[in-house]
Amino acid sequence: MLDLSGKVALVTGASSGLGRHFAQVLARAGASVVVAARRAPLLEALVATISGTGGRAAPLVLDVSSTAEAIESGVAQAVQCFGHLDILINNSGVTVSKPVLDQTSLDWDTVINTNLRGAFFMSQSVARYLRAAGRGGCIVNVASILGLRQAGMVAPYAASKAALIQLTKTMALELARYSIRVNALAPGYIASDLNSAFFETDAGQALIRRIPQRHLGEPSDLDGALLLLCSDASRYMTGSVITVDGGHVVSTL
Secondary structure, three states, X not given: OOOOOOOEEEEEOOOOHHHHHHHHHHHHOOOEEEEEEOOHHHHHXXXXXXXXXXXXXXXXEOOOOOXXXXXXXXXXXXXXXXXXXXXXXXXXXXXXXXXXXXXXHHHHHHXXXXXXXXXXXXXXXXXXXXXXXXXXXXXXXXXXXXXXXXXXXXXXXXXXXXXXXXXXXXXXXXXXXXXXXXXEEEEOOEOOOOOHHHHOOHHHHHHHHOOOOXXXXXXXXXXXXXXXXXXXXXXXXXXXXXXXXXXXXXXXX
């Protein structure tokens, strides 16, 4: 039921981090993958990696914080890559780490335009295509446990992810009649090259101790939930939010 053969997936923010990982997971499951991001050389390298292991992938240079018209054009290009589209992974995300009193209007706009506005217009454009094609499909919004809990220094990011979770539910309600499922994946703290230095500090180690399982997640810990939400195994799920966080959101005060 987790087989994605014959499906076409569009993954945003695919040039690095979780987006790059998700694209490879979907390709291994049999999907043809359109990898979208701003950095063309990194996309080309990812396409070569996927192709080198027998998968099918195509690059799409796209900035999800751009205009709705540019996003609609990008989705049209994604459809042309493999002839149709079935799955959207809204993975693009940025953050600015500053105290609330130091966040600027530019900081706010940068985070909200990518994490929330971009996800909305990507979803809208893909949903319009899926409705017109009459084929149904699924949208997976990559949220965060910071959309469910609080942390300092990341107010715009937390607000964007909380709004993305609510957007997931409202779009699920409206799009169900078109056989379009909309769900969210909410990761906890996942080990990466970007955060490894922080988690070696005393503050980072203290944070890890507050996770009930007492360790960070690995990108592969998200694979099961991702494939569930993208496949027919979740055909009766929409408006759901799956947390993968080592129990962090249920930890004690």
